[in-house]
Amino acid sequence: xxxxxxxxxxxxxxxxxxxxxxxxLPFLVVFLYAFKSPQEIIGSSPFSxxxxxxxxxxxxxxxxxxxxxxxxxxxxxxxxxxxxxxLLSGMAAYxxxxxxxxxxxxxxxxxxxxxxxxxxxxxxxxxxxxxNLGFINNLFGVIFLYVGTSLPFAIFVMAGFxxxxxxxxxxxxxxxxxxxMRTFWIIVLPMLKPVAAALTIILSLQIWNDYLLPQLFLxxxxxxxxxxxxxxxxxxxxxxFNVGFAGIILSSLPIxxxxxxxxxxxxxxxxxxxxx
Amino acid sequence: MRLEGKNTxxxxxxxxxxxxxxxxxxxxxxxxxxxxxxxxxxxxVFFIVAMIIPLIMGIYNSFTDWDGISLEKNWIGFTNYIExxxxxxxxxxxxxxxxxxxxxxxxxNIAAFFFAVMLDSSIKAKNFYRTIIFAPVLLSPILVGxxxxxMYGTILxxxxxxxxxxxxxxxxxxxxTVLTGLLVANNWQWIGYWMLIYLAGLQAVPKxxxxxxxxxxGNWWQKFFHITIPMLGPSITxxxxxxxxxxxxxxxxxxxxxxxxxxDSSKSTIxxxxxxxxxxxxxxxxxxxxxxxxxxxxxxxxxxxKVLRKREVEL
Numbered sequence: 001x002x003x004x005x006x007x008x009x010x011x012x013x014x015x016x017x018x019x020x021x022x023x024x025l026p027f028l029v030v031f032l033y034a035f036k037s038p039q040e041i042i043g044s045s046p047f048s049x050x051x052x053x054x055x056x057x058x059x060x061x062x063x064x065x066x067x068x069x070x071x072x073x074x075x076x077x078x079x080x081x082x083x084x085x086x087l088l089s090g091m092a093a094y095x096x097x098x099x100x101x102x103x104x105x106x107x108x109x110x111x112x113x114x115x116x117x118x119x120x121x122x123x124x125x126x127x128x129x130x131x132n133l134g135f136i137n138n139l140f141g142v143i144f145l146y147v148g149t150s151l152p153f154a155i156f157v158m159a160g161f162x163x164x165x166x167x168x169x170x171x172x173x174x175x176x177x178x179x180x181m182r183t184f185w186i187i188v189l190p191m192l193k194p195v196a197a198a199l200t201i202i203l204s205l206q207i208w209n210d211y212l213l214p215q216l217f218l219x220x221x222x223x224x225x226x227x228x229x230x231x232x233x234x235x236x237x238x239x240x241f242n243v244g245f246a247g248i249i250l251s252s253l254p255i256x257x258x259x260x261x262x263x264x265x266x267x268x269x270x271x272x273x274x275x276x
Numbered sequence: 277m278r279l280e281g282k283n284t285x286x287x288x289x290x291x292x293x294x295x296x297x298x299x300x301x302x303x304x305x306x307x308x309x310x311x312x313x314x315x316x317x318x319x320x321v322f323f324i325v326a327m328i329i330p331l332i333m334g335i336y337n338s339f340t341d342w343d344g345i346s347l348e349k350n351w352i353g354f355t356n357y358i359e360x361x362x363x364x365x366x367x368x369x370x371x372x373x374x375x376x377x378x379x380x381x382x383x384x385n386i387a388a389f390f391f392a393v394m395l396d397s398s399i400k401a402k403n404f405y406r407t408i409i410f411a412p413v414l415l416s417p418i419l420v421g422x423x424x425x426x427m428y429g430t431i432l433x434x435x436x437x438x439x440x441x442x443x444x445x446x447x448x449x450x451x452x453t454v455l456t457g458l459l460v461a462n463n464w465q466w467i468g469y470w471m472l473i474y475l476a477g478l479q480a481v482p483k484x485x486x487x488x489x490x491x492x493x494g495n496w497w498q499k500f501f502h503i504t505i506p507m508l509g510p511s512i513t514x515x516x517x518x519x520x521x522x523x524x525x526x527x528x529x530x531x532x533x534x535x536x537x538x539x540d541s542s543k544s545t546i547x548x549x550x551x552x553x554x555x556x557x558x559x560x561x562x563x564x565x566x567x568x569x570x571x572x573x574x575x576x577x578x579x580x581x582k583v584l585r586k587r588e589v590e591l
Contacts, residue, residue: 099312116573121573181311259414
């Protein structure tokens with residue numbers, strides 16, 4: 001809390017450094033093992049550098065994950081669901097905040113109550129309904145369910161942001177004869193960029209890393225997502241788990257890149273999400 | 277990773293009574309409402325189909341004897357619910373999940389809070405440290421489960437060899453230590469996330485309060501207990517509810533690490549519901565368990581909210 005670098009600060013610095021080293025340990029091990037040969041894993045210390053880079057681990061993991069296919073599926077599901085979520089939550093938040101009567105307020109409460117119900121608790125009837133609607137082995141079905149279940153959170157964040165937008169510009173548009181729909185599309189939607197960026201990261205992380213829904217609905221091999229494929233990788237390569245570790249790197253790389261690109265929006269998004 | 281409990285803020289929407297009254301004469305109020313409603317309709321459809329209908333179906337099914345496949349479905353009243361109270365596996369999984377939640381809530385809250393305080397001080401390379409502690413959040417719990425299985429099974433035991441120790445690191449191999457093992461893995465993943473919320477909360481505390489305290493002769497500890505902790509009330513509420521409800525739905529981590537074992541000692545409630553519905557094909561019974569579980573979750577979140585809101589201070 002003080003600005004000077006005192007003895008106390010040095011003590012804290014040392015403590016944090018030790019903690020961070022422990023935090024890094026698993027990452028370090030994953031990274032080192034992913035480049036080692038099976039013989040080297042048995043023979044050497046886990047923290048020694050690989051003798052030569054075994055890129056064969058990555059090609060094996062690549063094949064075992066059916067990478068292009070499962071990456072494509074995961075990407076398609078995540079990107080479509082997040083895009084739809086941002087659009088739909090924007091629409092809902094706009095009519096809730098600007099609509100301004102008891103009906104719209106009531107709808108807001110209805111949506112927000114949904115935050116308290118995690119989909120993991122109602123997945124059994126969701127599966128029953130989903131199979132009746134033809135959602136089995138159907139990427140669009142899974143997208144639909146992600147959108148529906150994440151909407152409450154997205155609307156909560158969107159509505160919070162919408163309230164901070166001054167409505168003078170919209171009113172000017174109304175005077176110029178713009179309809180509400182048109183105003184939403186050409187004026188309000190572009191103004192949602194900051195909150196959309198933050199939501200993109202939070203929702204992408206959730207959907208990209210999810211396991212239960214794709215596991216339930218996508219049993220066809222050509223439909224499987226990265227997390228589902230990854231879950232089988234370690235049992236397939238029980239003995240030379242360097243391939244498994246290479247798979248970990250492969251399947252987390254895309255979300256890592258997204259995060260690095262949009263990092264600065266993330267904190268903003270989390271803070272908004274926490275209702276500050 | 278959903279931040280449950282966000283509906284804790286007062287839901288005051290500030291709307292002037294007639295926002296567009298200049299343009300829209302009384303006659304056109306209806307047309308205006310219809311346009312807003314048309315915007316609201318698609319999101320409503322998604323939400324109702326994906327969540328509300330399954331919720332109602334689940335509650336209805338829990339009173340039947342449906343297996344999930346056959347055409348026959350009979351109303352059996354509370355039989356499933358009576359069955360649950362005698363189901364030892366449910367009780368055991370519930371106990372395990374409860375313990376997992378309690379320990380997570382305590383450990384993650386305290387650790388995240390202290391990490392935030394430490395990383396908000398004037399130490400060097402703050403951003404680097406923050407990034408490292410946050411990094412595991414980006415991994416899928418499936419990957420975290422796999423990483424820690426290998427950590428306990430192979431990598432940590434080799435530290436024994438290096439230093440000539442004989443610590444038993446294989447936490448997943450015994451029912452007595454499996455909870456500890458899962459807690460370490462889960463905390464490693466999530467502390468960074470809650471740390472960020474505490475950091476955001478810390479940054480919102482006005483600096484002049486601290487200065488006023490310094491002028492009055494307050495030391496670091498007094499500032500910590502009389503300013504920092506009370507001012508972080510809202511963050512504590514969010515983190516506690518978020519961690520608790522998040523821990524209750526633990527599934528992926530366990531699937532990828534212990535598979536519920538050894539024995540059934542680390543089976544979580546969600547996992548038990550999954551197995552009941554899809555392995556033993558007792559769809560309605562699984563639905564009844566979901567209803568019980570959801571009620572527990574809601575009651576729990578509600579109590580936490582009441583208790584935690586009471587001790588928050590307003591600026």
